[in-house]
Amino acid sequence: MAFKFDVRRANAEKKYAGDLFFSFEADPSLIGIPFVGFSSPVEARLRYEILEDDSVEVTGRIAFTLKGSCSRCLKETEQRIEGEAEGYFVPDCENGEDYSYSNGVIDFGEFLRDEVAFLLPARLVCSETCAAPGYKED
Numbered sequence: 681m682a683f684k685f686d687v688r689r690a691n692a693e694k695k696y697a698g699d700l701f702f703s704f705e706a707d708p709s710l711i712g713i714p715f716v717g718f719s720s721p722v723e724a725r726l727r728y729e730i731l732e733d734d735s736v737e738v739t740g741r742i743a744f745t746l747k748g749s750c751s752r753c754l755k756e757t758e759q760r761i762e763g764e765a766e767g768y769f770v771p772d773c774e775n776g777e778d779y780s781y782s783n784g785v786i787d788f789g790e791f792l793r794d795e796v797a798f799l800l801p802a803r804l805v806c807s808e809t810c811a812a813p814g815y816k817e818d
């Protein structure tokens with residue numbers, strides 16, 4: 681799967697900002713909820729901006745659907761998950777906080793994986809009753 685973005689080419693074409701769209705099957709092993717899986721591809725709508733020092737700022741939204749057994753009552757349920765995504769990519773970055781890229785090409789694979797993992801809920805619930813506080817997980 682290709683999540684590459686050619687910063688050099690975008691610079692050469694003076695496309696210093698623009699939109700990116702990725703749609704892909706997420707890694708099912710990211711989900712830690714029993715009997716729950718992805719029921720749609722992950723869709724990432726991102727906006728990039730190349731800054732003067734060639735670092736690249738990416739913001740946008742990520743959405744996907746989870747399907748499986750309610751973590752409380754086991755009823756089959758489905759939930760749309762949507763959230764904001766944000767990443768900062770620095771050429772040959774070594775600070776360990778930002779994403780690094782080299783040779784003028786960004787690979788968004790790790791970033792997208794991180795963002796999906798971040799958005800995943802701890803459990804899947806079918807209704808407000810099942811989502812009510814006071815429920816103890818064992």
Ligand SMILES: [Zn+2]
Pocket residue numbers: 750751752753754755805806807810
């Ligand atoms: Zn339920």
